[in-house]
Amino acid sequence: MSIDSIPVRVAAIEAVAPMIREFRLEAIDGSLPAFSPGSHVQVAMPGEQREIRNAYSLCSDPRETGSYRIAVRLQEDSRGGSAFMHSQVSVGDRLQITPPANFFAPAWHARKHLLIAGGVGITPFMSYIPELERQGADFELHYLYRSSQTGAYRDELMHRLGQAFNGYDSDAGVRCDLSVLLSNREPGSHVYICGPESLIEGVRETARALGWPESLIHYEAFAAPEPGEPFKAKLVRSGRAVEVAADESLLEALEREGIEVPNLCRGGVCGQCVTSVVEGSVEHRDDFLSADEKASGTCIMPCVSRAAGNHLILDL
Amino acid sequence: MRMSPKPVQTFRDDFTYSNSPGAIARFPFPFPEDEYRYSVNIEPHVTPGPEGSVYEFLLDIDEHYLSEMAERDIVLKENPQRCLAMPHMDLACWDMIERCMQSLAADYPQHFSLTIDGDQWTWHNRLLNIHDSFTFGDSSTLPLPPMEYMGRQVQGDFALLDQRDGDLFLDAGIVTCPADWSLAFDAGMSFSEWHGPVPMAHEMGVFDRALKYLTAIPVGRPVRRLNWTLTVNARMDTSPETYPNWGTDRASVTADNVGEKVHLRVELQVLDRMPRSNALMFSIRTYLLSFDDLVTNPDWARRMHRVLKTLPPELVEYKGLGRYHDLAVEWLSRFDPAN
Amino acid sequence: MQIDPSIKSRPTYQAPMLEEPAGLQLFVCQPEARGLLEPLYQQCASAQAQWVLADEETGTEALLASLQQMLVNVPVSTRLYVAGHEGFLWDVRNLALEAGLVDEQIQLAPPVSRGRRLFCTHCYTLMEGVEASPHSCSGCGRLLLVRDHFSRLHGAYVGVQINAEDPSELPEQEVLQ
Structure with missing residues (x-):
């Protein structure tokens, strides 16, 4: 990992839902950096074929810097990360994490915060809630889950938040009517969504249909890179060639070959890994580059984007 | 060479401010090449930097500490609106307190100490005889609002930029030694708005690129850049507010007094992500060096001449050098016979 | 001194268009x-x-x-x-x-007049309907250059003393664009 990675020790592991495990990570020396609500860290996992790095939201109180908590849902189609965390990691193990970074911070000037969580998407809100409480902010949590799989922390949250807690267990047939949730809201209400793409899209569409201004809707846009066709990346400066497999990202393939590219979000948001393209067309999948930059074909975000053909030539 | 604070000197009236040989040696001379050009000249502010340099620590405390704090007190007493913090910036102000106190106590243990017991903090600033205990995060337990409390103990101007909707907003700050910008007027502005008056750079796309870079700065990886202008007399407070007091200085430069009157004014600007609020802390640490002191270094003298000689007219105008630019170039030319 | 040709903080206005859906x-x-x-x-x-x-x-x-x-x-x-x-x-x-x-x-909507609100950067007085520069400040009396640098928070343009460097200069007024 990069120079400023932080070694941590797994201090506790707890099943917080049938498919979700919580890991408490302690600093090996000193304390951990303070962080803002909505922050995430990358966790490096030594997988069988290659190192895997996944970003996980911190789900503890930002005031608690003795340890961090993350919660990991076992993905059925895991690319290795969640399966590794669930089956290979034990209490006492050492892991490497990055310092926290944040692309999902609260809008501090909001009049009201509507937090909408789907399944393991509750995690960033576990760091929001203590800070919003400290500031005496007005907020509601709407928590959609399936009790046979997810629903972590719901009892604790129900007791803690009282009226501000709204749970929807689809396994018990309780649905969330988004248009009811989003209707009759006062100005200055900001909505935050963390969950599956379908939930994010559902909230955005409903809000748009109800006339909500876009800038009141916040969501965690980044997700694990989607697979694609394999391709070859040629590197002009080092004269090397890297094969990118269907189930790995270009960034991961470069790292596997020992080529470090600066990066933070690994999800096409932060812009740190932008790399110049010398030749070849790009399938852009990021939220960072402008439409003009994408059309120019001169750069790529290797964390999520891939070759549109069978090769790319990069200025690396 | 590390600098120890010396007794108070003035940045107004009789201008007793002076630089010791050690302070001249560590002056951050800002020109990497002979011709001045615009660039997004941002680089990582990796600390500790070279020992004794202005880059050694996050916050540079030098021989002018007491003088600058005395000057800040005069400015704030005259006009309390030189410091402001919008209500939603409270957490960011505490971020700034934490970052400043922890760095000062770690980097200058002879001057500052901090004791943390849960939320109970005790801060000791031996240079200013400040000894306070307070509850972290509770502004009512401080003797002053948090921005002013911290700002009165660190050299340089500070702004806290709220990050939202992919932009940065100037929502808090303490600005008593600016190079001609007003916090009271620019408060609440977005990144491109408060750079509105800067000529040429917008068209070059400098601010669009810089904004993308700045909004992605992670915690613990501050960046810095140098900015510069010229100031007549060793005046820290060259604000628009007080321009009627210092405007005539510009007309006071003559061929005989360039060396003592004209000062190179360099800002060491540092941008640092605040961990708890996700705001950016923007510190603007100002260094002043008279041309007489500057030309004690022949390389600087030569380069200063070339930079001023090739400075585009738009920038001569923007930096307010019109009345004495030619005099300064002429005076410097004797140190650069080849040009 | 010239009035700045294009300052990015100066707002531009367009004729409003109906936006729907809207509750009100x-x-x-x-x-x-x-x-x-x-x-x-x-x-x-x-x-x-x-x-x-x-x-x-x-x-x-x-x-x-x-x-x-x-x-x-x-x-x-x-x-x-x-x-x-x-x-x-x-x-x-x-x-x-x-x-x-x-x-x-x-x-x-585009303003109905070219009168500007002016913020005196020296005494913070706000003046309405300013149509020419320089303008005499109603608070401190200084002769202000009306610049294009605009604050949305104050809804005002900034005014800076035009002859601070040489108070004997009394520039002629120009009508603002």
């Missing part, structure tokens, strides 16, 4: 600007459209006070269309922002 369409204007919003109001479904007008006698301050009360109970999907003098446009916008609205839901 508010048309806020000074009397002399009503014509700018009338066609838009006519296009609206009447149930959602509402005028917020200045009373001839009580004037703009009363309008702002009643708007402030009104905004406490409007839907999040409210749209505001504002017309009048430039300073008024930004007063309405800032009041709406305080109530929690965001810029996306507020459209400001």
